[in-house]
Amino acid sequence: xxxxxxxxxxxxxxxxxxxxxxxxxxxxxxxxxxxxxxxxxxxxxxxxxxxxxxxxxxxxxxxxxxxxxxxxxxxxxxxxxxxxxxxxxxxxxxxxxxxxxxxxxx
Numbered sequence: 001x002x003x004x005x006x007x008x009x010x011x012x013x014x015x016x017x018x019x020x021x022x023x024x025x026x027x028x029x030x031x032x033x034x035x036x037x038x039x040x041x042x043x044x045x046x047x048x049x050x051x052x053x054x055x056x057x058x059x060x061x062x063x064x065x066x067x068x069x070x071x072x073x074x075x076x077x078x079x080x081x082x083x084x085x086x087x088x089x090x091x092x093x094x095x096x097x098x099x100x101x102x103x104x105x106x
Contacts, residue, residue: 001062004100009062012093013054020044043081050077 023044026037050073057065071090078086 001065001067004097006058006062008093008096008100009054010058011096012089013051013058015092016047016051016089020047039081039083043084046077046080047086050074 023037023041027033053073054065054070057063074086074090
């Protein structure tokens, strides 16, 4: 795997963590508060489950990282939380790869 791909994966991980972080700031003082946010909490867990192997492989410079499996797991996560439009992660990743390829061409 080349460096631009590694950078794109690491950026994807960073972006997902930024989107999960605000859950810590929610005030769930009432059962109704928990009830309102249950899908967002569930989806954050699904995203974390999907990305935990990426974080591990990133720490070890992507040794034995299986990209095909990663994107297959992404499709599963996407199917679990369709209302959260997880396609944006793939779009961001692809955009970073495209952008870095266009910089190489110039």
